[in-house]
Amino acid sequence: xxxxxxxxxxxxxxxxxxxxxxxxxxxxxxxxxxxxxxxxxxxxxxxxxxxxxxxxxxxxxxxxxxxxxxxxxxxxxxxxxxxxxxxxxxxxxxxxxxxxxxxxxxxxxxxxxxxxxxxxxxxxxxxxxxxxxxxxxxxxxxxx
Numbered sequence: 001x002x003x004x005x006x007x008x009x010x011x012x013x014x015x016x017x018x019x020x021x022x023x024x025x026x027x028x029x030x031x032x033x034x035x036x037x038x039x040x041x042x043x044x045x046x047x048x049x050x051x052x053x054x055x056x057x058x059x060x061x062x063x064x065x066x067x068x069x070x071x072x073x074x075x076x077x078x079x080x081x082x083x084x085x086x087x088x089x090x091x092x093x094x095x096x097x098x099x100x101x102x103x104x105x106x107x108x109x110x111x112x113x114x115x116x117x118x119x120x121x122x123x124x125x126x127x128x129x130x131x132x133x134x135x136x137x138x139x140x141x142x143x144x
Contacts, residue, residue, distance in 0.1 A: 004030045005116035009077070009084035012110050012117040017070055023062035029055055033111055033118035041123040043104055068102075069093040084110040084117065089127065103127040 006012035012031050019027035029051075032038055036050040040057060048057050074089045085107065092102040109121035 006031070006118070007116055009079055009086065009110040009112075009117045012119060013086055013108060016108070016119060016122075017072060021068075021070060023065055025055070025059055025062050028058050028062075031119050033113060033120050035120065037120065039121045039123070041125075043124050043126045082112045084112075086110070090124065 004015070006015060015027065016031045018024075019031065032051070032054060034051065038050065038054055040048045040054045042048075042057060042061070045057070048054055069092070071091045071093070072088045073091060074087075076087045078085045086109075087105070087107050090104040090106050092104065094102060103126070104124050105127040106122065106124040108119060110117045111120045
């Protein structure tokens, strides 16, 4: 059992992305709930469930050492007494690829436990590259 306590869902989220950048497996797993019901989906990857599958996936990702820089933008957070859902844009900067930006959209779900806030779901998907926003005077676009 981890001794780290995250007093808020945002504290847990900050620790998640810090561990991701440092390729810190123990720091990463400290964020996750110690539960077999946790779910993780990496971009273009399968759905992983349970501590063993989630740990193994992060161990493979971190095998190459420190990861790329990640900047979180466009966070939308919905927080209740026991659960929090964060929708974010993850903007990865890869130095080896001429500082290219890799956009990802992610949904992170946190549960308030006796040991503080813990991640129970991380679902990340490739996102289209950011385009310039439409001019303010442009009419709204409707799909239906």
